[in-house]
Amino acid sequence: MSVPPRTNVLSVAEVxxxxxxxxxxxxxxxxxxxxxEISNYRPHVSGHAYFTLKDSQASLRCVMFRGRAVELPFQLxxxxxxxxxxxxxxxxxxxxxxxxxxxxxxxGVGSAFLAFEQLKARLDKEGLFAAGRKRRLPRxxxxxxxxxxxSGAALRDILTVSRRxxxxxxxxxxxxxxxxESAAAEVARGIALVSQVAEVDxxxxxxxxxxxxxxxxxxxxxxxxxxxxSPIPVVSAVGHETDFTIADLVADVRxxxxxxxxxxxxxxxxxxxxxxxxxxxxxxxxxxxxVAAQRERLRRAMGSVGLVRAPDRLSGMRQRIDQLxxxxxxxxxxxxxxxxDRVQSLIGRMHGLSPLATLARGYAICRDLPSGKLIRSARVxxxxxxxxxxxxxxxxxxxxxxxxAREGG
Amino acid sequence: MPDLAxxxxxxxxxxxxxxxxxxxxxxxxxxxxxxxxxxxLARECAAILDVVDRRIEVLSEGADGVTLRPLEPTGxx
Numbered sequence: 359m360s361v362p363p364r365t366n367v368l369s370v371a372e373v374x375x376x377x378x379x380x381x382x383x384x385x386x387x388x389x390x391x392x393x394x395e396i397s398n399y400r401p402h403v404s405g406h407a408y409f410t411l412k413d414s415q416a417s418l419r420c421v422m423f424r425g426r427a428v429e430l431p432f433q434l435x436x437x438x439x440x441x442x443x444x445x446x447x448x449x450x451x452x453x454x455x456x457x458x459x460x461x462x463x464x465x466g467v468g469s470a471f472l473a474f475e476q477l478k479a480r481l482d483k484e485g486l487f488a489a490g491r492k493r494r495l496p497r498x499x500x501x502x503x504x505x506x507x508x509s510g511a512a513l514r515d516i517l518t519v520s521r522r523x524x525x526x527x528x529x530x531x532x533x534x535x536x537x538x539e540s541a542a543a544e545v546a547r548g549i550a551l552v553s554q555v556a557e558v559d560x561x562x563x564x565x566x567x568x569x570x571x572x573x574x575x576x577x578x579x580x581x582x583x584x585x586x587x588s589p590i591p592v593v594s595a596v597g598h599e600t601d602f603t604i605a606d607l608v609a610d611v612r613x614x615x616x617x618x619x620x621x622x623x624x625x626x627x628x629x630x631x632x633x634x635x636x637x638x639x640x641x642x643x644x645x646x647x648x649v650a651a652q653r654e655r656l657r658r659a660m661g662s663v664g665l666v667r668a669p670d671r672l673s674g675m676r677q678r679i680d681q682l683x684x685x686x687x688x689x690x691x692x693x694x695x696x697x698x699d700r701v702q703s704l705i706g707r708m709h710g711l712s713p714l715a716t717l718a719r720g721y722a723i724c725r726d727l728p729s730g731k732l733i734r735s736a737r738v739x740x741x742x743x744x745x746x747x748x749x750x751x752x753x754x755x756x757x758x759x760x761x762x763a764r765e766g767g
Numbered sequence: 768m769p770d771l772a773x774x775x776x777x778x779x780x781x782x783x784x785x786x787x788x789x790x791x792x793x794x795x796x797x798x799x800x801x802x803x804x805x806x807x808l809a810r811e812c813a814a815i816l817d818v819v820d821r822r823i824e825v826l827s828e829g830a831d832g833v834t835l836r837p838l839e840p841t842g843x844x
Contacts, residue, residue: 648793
């Protein structure tokens with residue numbers, strides 16, 4: 359065993375320093391690209407990210423400082439195949455060499471695609487795409503909000519379709535860049551603003567087609583959150599044939615193009631009018647059926663009995679029918695002549711209904727049996743006579759027990 | 768100016784009335800009352816549909832808050 363020399367005894371720090379200088383002075387380690395798999399990933403509260411890059415034979419400690427880490431468009435994750443760029447350095451305190459990471463790129467897939475998939479998975483897990491939270495669009499929005507570029511083809515298409523479907527529709531445009539760096543923030547802001555405007559009942563978020571990169575605002579978390587936070591239904595109308603954007607997944611309704619977005623959101627005046635007039639027709643027909651059914655009931659109950667004086671209530675009804683027929687005539691959707699004729703014929707039929715109303719009020723008609731003659735006085739009856747009492751819904755055959763004529767009657 | 772917010776509830780009620788009338792089994796008085804209500808609703812809905820407003824406005828955010836102004840016609844229109 360040799361004796362330590364008097365001089366040249368180094369401190370740990372000094373040796374570490376020499377190693378560091380050696381390693382960090384090596385130009386072949388100062389700027390390296392390394393392929394491997396991320397493992398043991400530990401994000402720190404400080405924002406720095408620590409992980410190990412490994413392959414089948416070796417592993418390398420890595421640190422990515424906050425300033426670099428926040429610029430990553432996607433999340434680091436264990437198992438991610440990556441190409442990492444950085445420089446080798448030494449961390450004196452641990453006596454360890456490590457890679458100071460400047461960039462990480464997913465190996466195999468594009469970074470934008472990975473970011474998209476990760477955001478999609480995260481928002482899905484949070485429930486932003488849940489079918490249960492999709493809202494129905496109003497059939498008749500008082501005003502339609504539109505978030506898009508004021509100079510784009512998307513707006514032009516929406517205006518064209520809206521005017522065709524409903525010339526009087528009220529549109530409120532929240533202008534927003536739909537491409538470029540500020541697009542996500544502007545679109546999100548536009549949604550937040552226009553959805554607060556009084557009377558706006560639905561919002562269309564639109565842009566024409568584009569590549570994944572050009573549609574990035576519609577794949578951003580900002581826009582997804584804004585759609586999710588909207589108090590009124592949102593229609594995404596981003597023109598693209600395949601693949602859904604994240605905005606499509608969060609929106610209450612997805613339209614394949616801006617024109618289709620307007621088609622879905624703006625009611626068709628013609629269709630609504632048709633619907634109204636068909637409802638009016640059906641209502642009238644159903645009412646006529648009710649009248650006919652009552653009349654048939656009456657006819658059966660009445661037999662051959664002559665008409666009695668029309669009670670006041672019936673003339674009240676007639677008045678109401680007259681009034682209804684006038685109102686009907688003034689309805690814009692009304693097929694005036696046809697319906698008017700029907701009401702007139704109903705009024706005519708109603709004249710025949712008067713005894714029904716009387717019977718329905720609790721009166722009965724009394725006839726002699728078997729002659730069927732109408733009996734108007736108690737005095738013509740004696741005990742043992744057979745009579746029939748006719749009610750609104752049928753008749754009873756009766757045997758007279760005793761007759762009590764009223765005094766002076 | 769008809770109340771645009773009335774359209775949806777009025778139309779829904781009208782549809783319900785027609786269904787009820789069509790189901791039959793109504794006494795005449797009830798049928799008439801429903802029909803009368805339906806006619807009024809139909810007239811109200813039609814009046815709302817006839818409102819022509821043609822309003823297209825642009826939302827802008829300034830120091831004094833959010834304002835709406837009419838859309839400037841572009842060269843194409």
